[in-house]
Amino acid sequence: MTRRLAPSVLNADLARLADQVQLVQEAADWLHLDLMDGHFVPNLTFGPPVVAALRPYTDLYFDCHLMVANPVDLLPALAEAGAGLVSMHVEALDDPARALAAAADHGLAAGLALRPGTPLEAVLPWLDRLDLVLPMTVEPGFGGQPFREDVLPKVAAARRALDGVERPVALEVDGGVNATTAPRCRDAGADVFVVGTAIFGADDPSATAKAFRDLLDLGDPGGLGT
Numbered sequence: 001m002t003r004r005l006a007p008s009v010l011n012a013d014l015a016r017l018a019d020q021v022q023l024v025q026e027a028a029d030w031l032h033l034d035l036m037d038g039h040f041v042p043n044l045t046f047g048p049p050v051v052a053a054l055r056p057y058t059d060l061y062f063d064c065h066l067m068v069a070n071p072v073d074l075l076p077a078l079a080e081a082g083a084g085l086v087s088m089h090v091e092a093l094d095d096p097a098r099a100l101a102a103a104a105d106h107g108l109a110a111g112l113a114l115r116p117g118t119p120l121e122a123v124l125p126w127l128d129r130l131d132l133v134l135p136m137t138v139e140p141g142f143g144g145q146p147f148r149e150d151v152l153p154k155v156a157a158a159r160r161a162l163d164g165v166e167r168p169v170a171l172e173v174d175g176g177v178n179a180t181t182a183p184r185c186r187d188a189g190a191d192v193f194v195v196g197t198a199i200f201g202a203d204d205p206s207a208t209a210k211a212f213r214d215l216l217d218l219g220d221p222g223g224l225g226t
């Protein structure tokens with residue numbers, strides 16, 4: 001199984017975004033970008049123009065987490081901006097099949113994310129056409145929240161479900177992932193680790209990102225399918 005580290009810049013110094021990314025890019029597989037619209041979640045971050053502005057500064061694969069009410073509307077601009085994968089919240093989608101097809105039409109890999117209270121069953125019908133499942137381990141919207149232990153059984157259930165699918169589907173965790181909780185997520189079967197505050201809140205984000213690679217026994221850095 002390929003395990004990946006995806007630093008999240010949500011709580012980095014966003015005024016120096018490109019510099020912050022360059023601090024961690026050698027140790028990262030993906031860069032996790034949190035798009036929020038102030039409707040789906042009570043916070044507002046950035047949209048496709050910032051993703052596009054960042055694109056020339058790094059070769060990292062862009063893992064875009066769309067915490068927005070109308071994620072399908074953003075897909076053309078995100079494809080144009082150089083996104084790799086887009087995770088859409090299943091709670092925001094009337095028609096997940098149509099949303100996943102729209103992502104594919106734009107050449108984007110696609111994931112479905114779930115709030116902590118959303119049962120795994122909400123994404124099970126779509127596993128054969130997904131690239132990633134993201135059971136959130138905090139309520140989406142803000143970095144720096146405590147890890148939700150109660151989501152670990154859902155991570156483990158997702159692992160079991162994905163093991164029965166022929167298509168390779170990544171299992172990502174996001175929220176409160178740190179040196180203590182990341183190994184527990186790994187043991188539950190997660191293979192993509194989004195880490196925000198534990199990296200960008202550290203004195204040395206670069207060394208901390210490298211330490212996560214050792215901690216989680218990650219291989220050489222790489223993008224989806226590598």
Ligand code: DX5
Pocket residue numbers: 008009010011032034065138139140141142143144145174175176177194195196197198
């Ligand atoms: C929260 C975001 C996360 C956030 C995680 O809604 O989706 O990606 O950056 O930050 P930490 O690691 O601080 O919980």
Ligand code: ZN
Pocket residue numbers: 008032033034065174194
């Ligand atoms: Zn996120």
